[in-house]
Amino acid sequence: MKDFLTLEKQLCFAIYQTSSEFTKLYTSVLQTFGLTYPQYLLLLALWEKDEVTVKELGQTLNLGTGTLTPMLTRMEANGWLRKERSKTDERNVLIFLQDKARKEKQAITNKIAEEILDCHIEIEEYIQLMRGLKGLQEKLKGRT
Amino acid sequence: MKDFLTLEKQLCFAIYQTSSEFTKLYTSVLQTFGLTYPQYLLLLALWEKDEVTVKELGQTLNLGTGTLTPMLTRMEANGWLRKERSKTDERNVLIFLQDKARKEKQAITNKIAEEILDCHIEIEEYIQLMRGLKGLQEKLKGRT
């Protein structure tokens, strides 16, 4: 049991700090484009599927409106996207990518890829890690 | 290259969301004790080594004073710890655990262990994952 707690403590720090390091790497690349890491994740989601409601986006990103609304407002102000209330159901707000987001996509992802490759991360290792993370996520979610 | 970007995207989300799920699990347990997850991590560090400077704590947790100072102020107000300016070098502020933190330690860690065990996480899997995270962390750090 003592060992278990030590292990648990180490996992806490490992996830917390890896996530933080990861964010920092991305931040350093993204600030050239005037983007934050969460904003980049939001763009990743929109590049995959455009013209979605705030709710849909929230489900994709695991975020509530308390986080999304102000974030979307900022990104709209910066010209990445456009918000428009749905005509058919005025409760919904639809998010549309702006030209800027479509045009810069390549430049952004290329730069990211370049930096990531610079870390010499082995693909196999990468996949292993992701599998582990997803496994843990499932178990964490299942509990709730 | 196309595949690489897809993979990279998946890792982004995997780390981001696992970290978020992890935080949520801990938050649900910790709120009973009036603690947040970052505050719990801070206590973990202090239980390991008490009577440290803000700077030391920052190195352990990978946090700057912009985050720590207000956090320590809140935790002092809640009776978890005490801040005291060092007599020998008045630039340093030393952090001391309060009785409350020592007394509640067992209750807190027991409750956490209980919840984690509830997730049926295999120890082997756990260790694998951590190894992967630490490996990634090293590579991310090395780049800077």
Added chain:
DNA sequence: TATTATTGTATCGTGTACGATTTAATCTTA
């Protein structure tokens, strides 16, 4: 159809995170 329940966003309050600046204490070294 008038009432009630539900749904989708927005808003608010609290608590991280982090870079940049400020301030006070200590250290260097000319």
Added chain:
DNA sequence: TAAGATTAAATCGTACACGATACAATAATA
């Protein structure tokens, strides 16, 4: 030892993150 450099915290501004609440639009149903 006095001027300048360095160091440790605090402070400030911006940006998440999240629970709780508010509010307007739509759906359900009596």
